[in-house]
Amino acid sequence: MKPAFCMMFLLLLIWPTALLRSQEPSGPVKEHIAPSESVAPVISDESLPKGARLYVAPISNGFETYITAGIEKKKVPIVIVADRTKADYELTGVSDSDRAGWAKMLFLGSQQTNEAASIKIVNLKTGNVVFAYSVNKTNSVRGKQSAGEAVAKHINEKIENRFH
């Protein structure tokens, strides 16, 4: 009975502190910027045509090559070029990998990584974002390869106007 009482007392003592912490802003407060009427819409509904020339910009951890390989594997009907000046569209993005820790190995018996990536495709002539997509794979079976192929699959859907 005594340990239970002690536990309850400790919980009551910690509760208000935890509550205060959760109400604190986690990062620097960003100023709200009102959208200007003169600025043209950045994200557009324009389609991504078949055979378009796409330049894949360097992404952290070499993720750009995994996207290129994914596009090749999923037979996405676009032409990838290594020279930005010869491209109609540019793909940029970020990627992050989270390796399995000892606890995950011990309790879940899994050594697979968690993968997160986000990309956007910009029309280089108009500057409009024609497509944006993010993927998060917990326990990714094939690491970055899976994330790269997911990106490629959804680019294909965008080209075929099946992306929602």
Added chain:
Amino acid sequence: MKSFRLALLLLVALAPVAVSQDAVDKVVPAGSKVFIATMENGFDDYLKAALQVKKVPLVVVDNKDSADFEISGHSDTQKASTAKKVIMLNWQSNEQASIQVVNLKTSQVAFAYSVNKQSSAHGKKSTAEACAKHLKEKIESKK
């Protein structure tokens, strides 16, 4: 009306040429000269060795100016942690790599491939040989 018909005829005649040009740029012919760019963890050296082991019909050159194609890529190794060794009794590393072959004349990516090997039997050697094997298949397909 006549000029419109003529323009239409020209368009129909030239369309397959334009389409097939992109397809031609994606072909990696046997005997092509390739330059292998420097990659992390010396993966380029493993790739050179793998191209020899798998008898890939390409000529590797050290000068990018004299090459027809450039192979660039990325490689990542996750060595077995103490936890993996103790809990799973496994000393093998997890490997992932990705390469792309760029036609230096047209700047078009002719081939790209990525590989992921959990508990790779021979580390980077396995991933490099997987890349070389698939590159050879691409060359032999002549597509």
